[in-house]
Amino acid sequence: MQSNEKTVLVTRPAHQSDHLCGLLTAAGFTPIRYPTIAIQAVENTAHISNTLYQHSNYDYLIFISANAVIQADRLIDHQWQKTPSGMIAIGPKTADTLDQLGLKPAITAAKPFNSERLLTQLPSDLKQKKGLIIKGKGGRTLLAEQLQKRGMTVDTLDVYQRTLPNNYKTSRIKKPAYITITSQLALDNLFLIPPRPIGELKQQCTFVVFSERLARYASSLDCQHLLISHGASDKGLVSAISQDKKR
Structure with missing residues (x-):
């Protein structure tokens, strides 16, 4: 079957694909929703709840993703008390999610919205500082390691986990022109799901x-065939596809 040059496979989790699909449609593309990751909440253990309820003890609260914000808010039952002045978001989507909860981030990682960029925005000397990184299970450890090297006492808290969608065994896709990939796991899972030859x-x-x-x-x-997004954002993905010279 010939691929349609306007079709774009969107691998974001189902509840996070609306914005990207809307941008693609507005730009004249046909998005195909095909989530390769499902977000599941972790069990609210005593350790998790105690750590979250004591969030005011930290100088920095660092949210790795919008999912981290959403799940932490659920686990703390929306009971954010005095929040530290050093509330940090990795990227604008995470910052927007914090804003919706009335939690204004002091620092938002600039383009390309990753740990490396955030590290350039933080002091080189973080002795006597304490930080809590709120994230999903797995993922990179670079941020925690680098903050510790700068003298910060760092705790990490996993508030969600990424899994294969429940219907992955019965999912079917037609070959698209483009496939958006926003994480290593999204790509790994993509190759576990489709029945067509990888x-x-x-x-x-x-x-x-x-x-x-x-x-x-x-x-x-x-x-x-690879395209690198113009920034780690939905707009960046659409911009890269729209300007692809192979089209």
């Missing part, structure tokens, strides 16, 4: 990824 996707589709790091990883999996 090699066909790798050779014939263009993978639109959030960063150079993700591009290198996709290349290591033999993905042949």
Whole structure:
């Protein structure tokens, strides 16, 4: 089957795909919703609830994603008391989610909205400071390691986990022109789900990824056609596709 140059496979979790799909539609593309990750809340243990309820003891609260904000808010039953002046968001989507809860971030990581960029926005000396990184299970450890090297006492708290969608065994897709990839796990799971030969996707589709790091990883999996987003955002993904010279 010939791929349609206007079709874009959107692998974001189902509850987070509306914005990207809307932007794609407005730009003249046909989005195909195909979540490769499902977000599941973790069990609210005594350790998790105690840590969250004692959030005012930290100098910095660092939210890695919008999902981290949503799940932490649920686990704390929306009972945010005195929040630290050093509330931090990795990227604008996370910052917007905090704003919706009345939790104004003091620092939002600038483009390309990742840990490396955030580290350039923080002091080099963080001795006597205490930080809590709120995130999902797994993922990179670079931020915590680098903050510890600067003298910060760092705790991490996993408030959600990423899994395969429940219907992945019965899912079917038609070959798209583009596939948006916003995390390494999204790409790994994509190759677990489709019934069509994986090699066909790798050779014939263009993978639109959030960063150079993700591009290198996709290349290591033999993905042949790669586009790097103009910033780790939905607008950046759409901009990269719209300006693709191969179209």
